[in-house]
Amino acid sequence: MTAPREVDTAALRARYPDVFDRPASARLAMPAMIVTALAILVYGLVDLDFSPSRFFAGLSQLGWISVMMIPPDPGSSLPVYLKAMGETLSIALLGTTLAAVFALPVSLLAARNVVPSSVLRFPVRRFLDSIRGVDTLIWALVWINVVGLGPFAGVLAIAVSDFGAFGKLFSEAIEGADKKQVEGIRASGGSALHEIRFGLLPQVLPVIAGQVLYFIESNTRSATIIGIVGAGGIGLQLAEQIRVLEWQKVSFLILMILVAVAAIDFISSKLRFAIIGPRAVA
Amino acid sequence: MTVAVSILPEQQLAVLNAAYGQAVARRRWRLLLGAVIFAAALVLAAVGAEVNLRTLFTYFGNFLSYFDRIFTLDNGQRVWTDVGEWLWGWRKWLRMLGETLLISYVGTLIGATLAFALNFFAAENTSPSSWLRFVVRRLLEFARTVPGIVFALIFVIAFGLGPMAGVLAIAIHSTGALGKLFSEIVENADMKPVEGIRSTGASWLSCMRFAIVPQVTAGYASYALLRFEINVREASVMGFVGAGGIGQELVVAIRKFYYSDVSAILLTIIVTVFIIDISTGWLRGRLFGKEARS
Structure with a gap:
């Protein structure tokens, strides 16, 4: 075995100056960033009144709550909960469908290859961005003011907040479409509407269907929580049981949510696979 | 100007059309079935979520006027006329x-x-x-x-x-x-x-x-x-x-x-x-x- 070769460090230094002699700014950047990040963290912990005593007191309380949660038990309200779960699933399905129906025409307006004028596109995009900037729960509160408490407000809240998300995603899908087919339609004398119907839609519909299914999945989660502000579904039951400290019912409800979400995930990934093939499942 | 598209004789066309129809029919049926199932699920969901279109139509004006109201100050002016107050x-x-x-x-x-x-x-x-x-x-x-x-x-x-x-x-x-x-x-x-x-x-x-x-x-x-x-x-x-x-x-x-x-x-x-x-x-x-x- 040969001994490790003596390395001529000086020659190496001369050959790779950017590895050995990095400027101080580059060498200090990382530690400086870490120090800043930690400083903000410490400031945050102080400002948000994190005290160790409070933390540990809360932790023991939490441990006690977890013990109280076992075993999960719905008591006598199982039918109510099942109905609420059905309501939640209905909210997710209806809200997402409504959003998709309304978002499709608007997304055409926001796509570069359909509306070339950026003067027209810009306001549509900013409008969609603003809708997305507002959380579903806030929309739920607004709709409760308009149509009253209940699941209908939840449907509308999900529809509005998904409308913003879909508008963006659909317009991206449309922009990613191949323009040769559109040109083919135009060459054979089709009108602008024909171009969209026969050139664009066949390409983007599978993508859109995949996204809609994915959103139904993720909206099942959102629909579970909008009940907390009074917009129907299982969240209403959950928030009530947490407020009256019925921990066994709480854990049962959480389990129900987990099972329902898992079931919807499973169904929708199968459906996505069936509709668009394996490539869009990822 | 000559037309470049050649028109096939009637018999040949019928055969091709039939083959195309057969190929498409299966897909159309499946699509229709899917649409029917989806529509049924939607109706079921609408009942479950207590969707009431009449409420929506009655109150939809409220939704729009809600945005009108949130952009109005207490003194009846638009919010952007008095940003300091807003x-x-x-x-x-x-x-x-x-x-x-x-x-x-x-x-x-x-x-x-x-x-x-x-x-x-x-x-x-x-x-x-x-x-x-x-x-x-x-x-x-x-x-x-x-x-x-x-x-x-x-x-x-x-x-x-x-x-x-x-x-x-x-x-x-x-x-x-x-x-x-x-x-x-x-x-x-x-x-x-x-x-x-x-x-x-x-x-x-x-x-x-x-x-x-x-x-x-x-x-x-x-x-x-x-x-x-x-x-x-x-x-x-x-x-x-x-x-x-x-x-x-x-x-x-x-x-x-x-x-x-x-x-x-x-x-x-x-x-x-x-x-x-x-x-x-x-x-x-x-x-x-x-x-x-x-």
């Missing part, structure tokens, strides 16, 4: 927004740290034992599936009202979400450096530190920044259940019908979210080049 509480709101940002920052950082500590156990290629992987994965799944605000509701009772509950709720939810993404990055990492380091007799910990971590930090930081963006939105509603931040002010304004305050607070939230989105996007571009931005 944003009268800007000091308080900015402080609450700062608190919201701090909640999401601290929550993301704690969540990312926990996810960092756990993800090596959850990844297929680095986990020391399969039962440990199973346990950690189920734990992360649980943290990810239970919505953050449900954690917040429970934590408010355990830790008391205030931002601490919000921070912890966001931290746990982020741990679940980031843990999964992080472990996916680790699963895509090159294993040759690990073999190299293991062959020198290094422990599992050194293998992770010197072979895996250098490969994955850029991806981790990119996902953590993305999560920070999401958490800012999430933190803005934590106040609804008493877990700190601007949500508290907003829910009071909406419930008590302080119309112009609603629009002012919404405006500040939307602007903040925009700024955070743009600046983290820029930061990700700066730190990791163009390919990490998507």
Whole structure:
């Protein structure tokens, strides 16, 4: 075995100056960033009144709550909960469908290859961005003011907040479409509407269907929580049981949510696979 | 001008048409069946969700006039005619927004740290034992599936009202979400450096530190920044259940019908979210080049 070769460090230094002699700014950047990040963290912990005593007191309380949660038990309200779960699933399905129906025409307006004028596109995009900037729960509160408490407000809240998300995603899908087919339609004398119907839609519909299914999945989660502000579904039951400290019912409800979400995930990934093939499942 | 399209004789055309019809009919039937099932599900859902179109039509005007009202000051003027009056509480709101940002920052950082500590156990290629992987994965799944605000509701009772509950709720939810993404990055990492380091007799910990971590930090930081963006939105509603931040002010304004305050607070939230989105996007571009931005 040969001994490790003596390395001529000086020659190496001369050959790779950017590895050995990095400027101080580059060498200090990382530690400086870490120090800043930690400083903000410490400031945050102080400002948000994190005290160790409070933390540990809360932790023991939490441990006690977890013990109280076992075993999960719905008591006598199982039918109510099942109905609420059905309501939640209905909210997710209806809200997402409504959003998709309304978002499709608007997304055409926001796509570069359909509306070339950026003067027209810009306001549509900013409008969609603003809708997305507002959380579903806030929309739920607004709709409760308009149509009253209940699941209908939840449907509308999900529809509005998904409308913003879909508008963006659909317009991206449309922009990613191949323009040769559109040109083919135009060459054979089709009108602008024909171009969209026969050139664009066949390409983007599978993508859109995949996204809609994915959103139904993720909206099942959102629909579970909008009940907390009074917009129907299982969240209403959950928030009530947490407020009256019925921990066994709480854990049962959480389990129900987990099972329902898992079931919807499973169904929708199968459906996505069936509709668009394996490539869009990822 | 001659027509380039040749028209086939009637008989030949009929055969081709029949073949085409047969090929398409099956697909059409399946599509129709799917549409019918979907429509039935929709009707069922509409009944379940107590959809009442008459309510919607009666009150839809309210929805529009709601936006009219939130952009009107108490004295009947439009809000932008008197910005000082509209944003009268800007000091308080900015402080609450700062608190919201701090909640999401601290929550993301704690969540990312926990996810960092756990993800090596959850990844297929680095986990020391399969039962440990199973346990950690189920734990992360649980943290990810239970919505953050449900954690917040429970934590408010355990830790008391205030931002601490919000921070912890966001931290746990982020741990679940980031843990999964992080472990996916680790699963895509090159294993040759690990073999190299293991062959020198290094422990599992050194293998992770010197072979895996250098490969994955850029991806981790990119996902953590993305999560920070999401958490800012999430933190803005934590106040609804008493877990700190601007949500508290907003829910009071909406419930008590302080119309112009609603629009002012919404405006500040939307602007903040925009700024955070743009600046983290820029930061990700700066730190990791163009390919990490998507």
